[in-house]
Amino acid sequence: MNAPDFACDVAIVGLGPTGLTLAHALGQRGHQVLVLEREPRFYGNARAVYTDGECMRIFQSIGMADRLAADMLEDAPVQMVLPDGSVLFQIKTTKREHGWPANNFFYQPLLETALSEGLARHPNVTVLRGREVTRFEQDADGVDLFHVACGGSDYGKAAPQLGVKPAPAPREARVRARWMVGADGGRSGVRAQLGIEMSGKNFPNPWLVVDIKAKDASDGLRHVPYFNFICDPACPTVCCVQPNGHHRFEFMLMPGQTREQMTHPETVRHYLSRYIDVDKFEILRTLVYTFNALMAEKWRDGRVLLAGDAAHMTPQFIGQGMNAGVRDAYNLAWKLDAVLRGQAGEAFLDSYQSERQPHAAAMTREGIRMKDFVSMTHPVGTRVRNLLTRLMVRLPGIGPFVRRGEFIPKPVYEAGCYMGLARRRWRGAEGTLMPQPSVRGPDGRRHLLDELIGTGFVLVSAGVDPRRTLDAEALSFWQSLGARFVAVYPFGGRPNGAGIDHAAPAGLIECEDPEGDFQSWWRRSGGRAGHVAIVRPDKFVFALVEGEALVGATRELRRQMRVDEAVPVTHRALPAVEADHWREAA
Numbered sequence: 358m359n360a361p362d363f364a365c366d367v368a369i370v371g372l373g374p375t376g377l378t379l380a381h382a383l384g385q386r387g388h389q390v391l392v393l394e395r396e397p398r399f400y401g402n403a404r405a406v407y408t409d410g411e412c413m414r415i416f417q418s419i420g421m422a423d424r425l426a427a428d429m430l431e432d433a434p435v436q437m438v439l440p441d442g443s444v445l446f447q448i449k450t451t452k453r454e455h456g457w458p459a460n461n462f463f464y465q466p467l468l469e470t471a472l473s474e475g476l477a478r479h480p481n482v483t484v485l486r487g488r489e490v491t492r493f494e495q496d497a498d499g500v501d502l503f504h505v506a507c508g509g510s511d512y513g514k515a516a517p518q519l520g521v522k523p524a525p526a527p528r529e530a531r532v533r534a535r536w537m538v539g540a541d542g543g544r545s546g547v548r549a550q551l552g553i554e555m556s557g558k559n560f561p562n563p564w565l566v567v568d569i570k571a572k573d574a575s576d577g578l579r580h581v582p583y584f585n586f587i588c589d590p591a592c593p594t595v596c597c598v599q600p601n602g603h604h605r606f607e608f609m610l611m612p613g614q615t616r617e618q619m620t621h622p623e624t625v626r627h628y629l630s631r632y633i634d635v636d637k638f639e640i641l642r643t644l645v646y647t648f649n650a651l652m653a654e655k656w657r658d659g660r661v662l663l664a665g666d667a668a669h670m671t672p673q674f675i676g677q678g679m680n681a682g683v684r685d686a687y688n689l690a691w692k693l694d695a696v697l698r699g700q701a702g703e704a705f706l707d708s709y710q711s712e713r714q715p716h717a718a719a720m721t722r723e724g725i726r727m728k729d730f731v732s733m734t735h736p737v738g739t740r741v742r743n744l745l746t747r748l749m750v751r752l753p754g755i756g757p758f759v760r761r762g763e764f765i766p767k768p769v770y771e772a773g774c775y776m777g778l779a780r781r782r783w784r785g786a787e788g789t790l791m792p793q794p795s796v797r798g799p800d801g802r803r804h805l806l807d808e809l810i811g812t813g814f815v816l817v818s819a820g821v822d823p824r825r826t827l828d829a830e831a832l833s834f835w836q837s838l839g840a841r842f843v844a845v846y847p848f849g850g851r852p853n854g855a856g857i858d859h860a861a862p863a864g865l866i867e868c869e870d871p872e873g874d875f876q877s878w879w880r881r882s883g884g885r886a887g888h889v890a891i892v893r894p895d896k897f898v899f900a901l902v903e904g905e906a907l908v909g910a911t912r913e914l915r916r917q918m919r920v921d922e923a924v925p926v927t928h929r930a931l932p933a934v935e936a937d938h939w940r941e942a943a
């Protein structure tokens with residue numbers, strides 16, 4: 358068989374939340390994307406139930422947040438509950454630093470279905486279900502993927518063997534991509550074929566997960582309106598709120614309890630009946646899980662990248678497994694876009710792992726702490742835990758910090774590991790996510806800031822034109838990247854009156870900051886009048902500098918993006934006839 362021409366720019370293996378987000382973000386940027394998913398239809402394994410404000414902002418950037426929010430419960434408090442029903446403390450906040458609620462609860466099959474249907478808006482994204490990627494070969498220019506028809510994976514089958522290159526399969530098809538992303542989950546065959554090890558821990562305690570649905574959504578759950586961690590030493594339990602009458606219980610297996618006993622319908626009924634009237638519910642699924650805290654040592658090998666559970670796995674106790682994958686996809690999408698457009702050299706992609714890995718690891722450490730807190734069973738230990746917790750949540754400073762959930766790692770990249778200038782002060786903005794306040798736009802209407810600044814690079818300043826100090830070369834560089842230029846004024850502070858130009862300078866977006874959220878972030882970060890922030894397409898700040906230092910910061914950005922090594926590629930349409938052929942074969 359001759360090597361085919363490039364059929365796509367990026368081939369994504371796996372259509373879970375990570376693959377879906379990546380397909381949207383690359384599709385939106387006009388690239389030819391092929392997604393190969395082995396399941397002919399969703400297997401409906403509800404796993405994730407929670408997403409945060411940052412990920413909602415990512416869903417906003419791919420045009421899906423409103424659609425997804427329609428099937429979510431927002432702002433639901435999370436509480437630590439003792440076996441007698443008393444509440445140890447609640448974690449809740451109404452702050453919307455990223456424009457969206459910090460706590461959003463959902464039902465994963467609804468979220469995945471909506472994201473999948475949303476891909477229809479990108480004709481340049483082709484999804485082939487029922488196609489399993491069995492092996493791949495890469496060279497300096499691209500990757501050949503081999504895939505076969507698959508009638509369903511039998512979820513939970515043995516993991517592929519590390520470093521073993523699978524033999525060619527009968528009736529396999531081949532497709533060539535410039536880049537390939539393995540978003541194929543915790544048992545990633547892509548990772549296994551690359552021989553990449555995972556290091557970390559497996560936790561021995563299995564948990565029984567029971568997904569239920571109320572027969573009448575208005576009856577049966579009024580007494581459990583919040584997400585409860587039930588700190589019961591006799592049986593640590595998680596009780597998860599979900600929309601549309603869905604609900605989840607998770608019970609930790611105690612010593613001596615077996616999977617078979619725990620999944621027996623009578624046992625499931627017994628445990629559920631502690632909290633609900635079981636007859637009012639349909640039991641959708643019971644499954645016993647163990648949790649892992651694992652990290653792939655390498656996230657990129659040549660033209661193949663790993664994302665989501667394929668790169669890292671975390672105990673679900675702070676609900677950050679899927680969210681980490683969504684963040685990976687968002688970080689990777691704009692970098693792949695820059696490389697494909699010839700705006701960045703390939704080595705720039707290494708910043709993907711150096712930025713994302715420490716953040717994913719920090720989330721995992723926090724997930725383990727939460728797991729240890731909830732799953733404590735020692736009678737004395739639990740009494741001490743409860744006493745200390747009661748004291749701690751009353752302390753000034755620490756109490757509000759805990760009760761607002763501020764112990765969850767922030768979107769801040771580790772010093773020395775991110776693409777951007779070094780942070781020069783403790784609260785410096787570089788390598789951190791710019792907040793998303795509600796602003797008053799040029800049309801006199803309220804917008805979330807990202808709606809005005811779009812999905813590319815942005816130069817932002819407080820009250821002046823950020824281009825003021827750019828020389829012709831730097832300006833033309835920013836224009837070649839399609840950057841936007843934004844001036845944010847205090848509320849009521851837009852230029853007005855005699856002597857003011859009657860039209861805004863061409864290409865400048867002007868807006869006001871009614872709540873003062875932008876201004877307080879700007880000041881906190883060291884921003885002053887005349888400073889300019891260079892904001893990356895993923896809304897992380899590259900630099901916040903005085904206007905006079907902007908040309909130098911632009912030069913540094915070019916260096917870090919390896920612009921001199923960039924090779925532009927031309928886009929070619931995915932041959933529809935071949936895609937149809939595979940579809941029929943499936």
Ligand SMILES: Cc1cc2nc3c(=O)[nH]c(=O)nc-3n(C[C@H](O)[C@H](O)[C@H](O)COP(=O)(O)OP(=O)(O)OC[C@H]3O[C@@H](n4cnc5c(N)ncnc54)[C@H](O)[C@@H]3O)c2cc1C
Nearest residue numbers: 371373375395404405406407490542665666676678679680
């Ligand atoms: C009980 C439980 C509760 C959880 N709760 C939360 C939560 O509240 N919040 C949260 O953020 N996370 C949570 N998680 C974690 C979350 O569900 C996962 O992290 C997330 O689904 C991973 O997404 P992914 O797209 O990376 O991988 P997956 O969802 O595993 O998707 C991988 C896809 O790749 C496909 N695939 C695999 N191999 C191939 C192949 N060779 N060819 C083609 N396709 C292939 C698979 O069929 C699958 O569709 C929870 C997990 C569990 C178990």
